[in-house]
Structure formats: C-alpha cells, structure tokens
Amino acid sequence: MNNKFEEKTIKTDTIFEGRIITVQVEEVELPNGSVSTREIVRHPGAVCVLALKGDRMLVVEQYRKALGRSQVEIPAGKLEPGEDPEAAIRRELEEETGYSCVQLRRLHSFYTSPGFADELIHLYLAEDLKAGEARPDEDEFLEVEELTFDEAKRYIAEGRISDAKTIMAVYAWQVYRITGEAQ
Structure with missing residues (x-):
C-alpha cells in the first residue's frame, strides 16, 4: 500500500478512556510539512452475523441511546x-438470539468510519442454525425477529434498519440469493 499521504504523529493526548472506546487527539505532520490535529476514536473492533434460518434473516431490535430510538440490526458485538x-x-449469536451454528463463513471486514475511528467490523454468514436459549448481557434488552428478504428491504426503506452493517448484510444476502454464492 502506498503511503505517500501518510501523516506522521508528533504527539498523542488521550482525552477519554471508557469501557468501549478511547478518544485521542493527535498532532500530525502532513505530507507537505505543515501541522494539523486529528481526533480519533479507538475501538477494539466488532463482529456481526448474517444469520439465515431458511429464507429468513435473524435480527434483533434494541434501543440505541446514541440515536434516541430503537433500531433493528443483525446480531453483533464488540x-x-x-x-x-x-x-x-x-x-454473540447465541447470547442475543439463542441460536448456534456449525459453520461460519467470513464475508467481509470493513471500517465503520475511517475519517475518525479505527473500528473494524467482521461480517460473517451463519446457516444451519440450531435453536437454544438466548442469554443477553444484563444491560441488553432486545427482541429477536425473523425477517424475509422483502421485509428487510422494507425495513431499510422505512428507516427501521439504518445501520451500515445490517444494510451491508441485506445486500450480501441479495447477492447470495441471486448467485448462490456468499460474497
């Protein structure tokens, strides 16, 4: 990978350390020699899963404080x-939905917002699910749903699904439905 645009870190100040994220302000030297600052959110990374139960996708609905509303998403966690x-x-699949699977297939890994965060999410496909008992974390309140492909597309159009990982999973599912290959 070409680093001709690399910004060299001069100084890093950690301004917040929480349970999930750390926020840093970095003073950087730009490729032209001038100096600027960057605000960066450090995150340990996360996983998410397109869990297919026959012709339905498992999702969970939960309240997202940052949005101030409930959101329908694929199972995920840090x-x-x-x-x-x-x-x-x-x-995460078992905790949130109660389901387990024999095989998982990694579809993609992607950065959520590389302009200011280093969070990398790994998207998997799970099929041949086996029912069990959900065990959400004590601070997780969620409801599991099974959506058809058309329902998932409608939820996107209505804004009930509006996060990037779930939208990406729905489009990966669409490709899988058309080609028979998970990509």
Missing part, C-alpha cells in the same frame, strides 16, 4: 481483547 472474531460471533 471483540474482547485478543478474542478471535469467529469465537466472538458464535458467542
């Missing part, structure tokens, strides 16, 4: 330090 993404998605 990575613990050093945790393997596949192990994390198995944990």
Whole structure:
C-alpha cells in the first residue's frame, strides 16, 4: 500500500478512556510539512452475523441511546481483547438470539468510519442454525425477529434498519440469493 499521504504523529493526548472506546487527539505532520490535529476514536473492533434460518434473516431490535430510538440490526458485538472474531460471533449469536451454528463463513471486514475511528467490523454468514436459549448481557434488552428478504428491504426503506452493517448484510444476502454464492 502506498503511503505517500501518510501523516506522521508528533504527539498523542488521550482525552477519554471508557469501557468501549478511547478518544485521542493527535498532532500530525502532513505530507507537505505543515501541522494539523486529528481526533480519533479507538475501538477494539466488532463482529456481526448474517444469520439465515431458511429464507429468513435473524435480527434483533434494541434501543440505541446514541440515536434516541430503537433500531433493528443483525446480531453483533464488540471483540474482547485478543478474542478471535469467529469465537466472538458464535458467542454473540447465541447470547442475543439463542441460536448456534456449525459453520461460519467470513464475508467481509470493513471500517465503520475511517475519517475518525479505527473500528473494524467482521461480517460473517451463519446457516444451519440450531435453536437454544438466548442469554443477553444484563444491560441488553432486545427482541429477536425473523425477517424475509422483502421485509428487510422494507425495513431499510422505512428507516427501521439504518445501520451500515445490517444494510451491508441485506445486500450480501441479495447477492447470495441471486448467485448462490456468499460474497
């Protein structure tokens, strides 16, 4: 990868350290030699899963304080330090929906907002689900739904699904439905 636009860090100040994120302000030298600042959110990364139960996708509805409303999303969660993404998605799928799966297939990894955050999300496909009992975290209040493809598209149009990971999963599902290959 070409680094001709690299910004060299001169100084880093951590201004907030929370349970999930750290916020840093970095003073950087730009490629032309001038100096600027960058505000960066550091995140441990996350996983999410397109879990297909026959011709339906599992989603969870939960309140998202940052949005001030409920949101319908695919099952997801943050990575613990050093945790393997596949192990994390198995944990999250079972905790949030009660389902487990034999095989997972990694579809994509993507950055949520590289202009200011380093959060990397790993998207997996899970099929051949086996029902169990959900065990959400004590501060998680959610409801599991099973959506058809048309319902998922309608939820996007209505804004009930509006997060990037779930929209990406719906379009990956569309490609899978058309081509028979998960990409």
